[in-house]
Amino acid sequence: MPERKKPSAREQTPSHLIDQRIRDLEGWRGETLARMRALILEADPEMTEEWKWTTPVWSHHGIVCTGESYKQHVKLTFARGASIPDPSRLFNSSLEGNTRRAIDIHEGEKVDARAFKVLVRAAVAENGRAVKKRKK
Numbered sequence: 143m144p145e146r147k148k149p150s151a152r153e154q155t156p157s158h159l160i161d162q163r164i165r166d167l168e169g170w171r172g173e174t175l176a177r178m179r180a181l182i183l184e185a186d187p188e189m190t191e192e193w194k195w196t197t198p199v200w201s202h203h204g205i206v207c208t209g210e211s212y213k214q215h216v217k218l219t220f221a222r223g224a225s226i227p228d229p230s231r232l233f234n235s236s237l238e239g240n241t242r243r244a245i246d247i248h249e250g251e252k253v254d255a256r257a258f259k260v261l262v263r264a265a266v267a268e269n270g271r272a273v274k275k276r277k278k
Contacts (some may be wrong), residue, residue: 147211160209163198167211170249174216175209178253182207185259186266203269206262219244226264230257 160179164172175198182200183189189206192199198209205221220226223233223243232253235244247253 147191156198159193160191160198163211171211171216174247175211178209178216178218178247178258181253181255181258182262185262189262198257202266206265206269215246215248217244217246220261220265222265222268226261226268228261229259230254231259232261 165180166172167175179198180238186202186206188202190201192201194208200206200209207218207220210217210219215244216237220233220243221238223236224239224241226243228243229276230264232245236242237247243259245253
């Protein structure tokens with residue numbers, strides 16, 4: 143049996159692991175996750191990509207959202223979604239909780255890019271307020 147090559151440090155960075163997840167998903171789920179990732183990074187250029195719980199995570203002053211894929215949908219879960227305004231009503235999942243809110247995107251569905259970026263920026267701002275409260 144051939145010896146398995148250990149991934150380089152570059153291949154293990156969160157951004158590369160997210161790249162690999164997108165490639166592995168293929169089809170509409172990979173395309174959807176890639177599109178939403180691009181919108182997240184456009185909304186906040188200071189966003190940090192992380193890899194936690196074998197899941198893509200985007201953070202700024204704390205977790206903004208995670209990106210999970212399921213057979214029937216791609217789910218973007220906002221860690222403090224219940225605390226941020228959603229005038230465009232993008233949140234359509236996990237609505238019963240006191241903290242998180244999520245957006246489930248099914249095949250063929252499109253998310254309003256402008257409204258989504260507003261939501262991301264609101265989540266970053268909410269995280270910033272939470273950090274300031276803890277420092278007092």
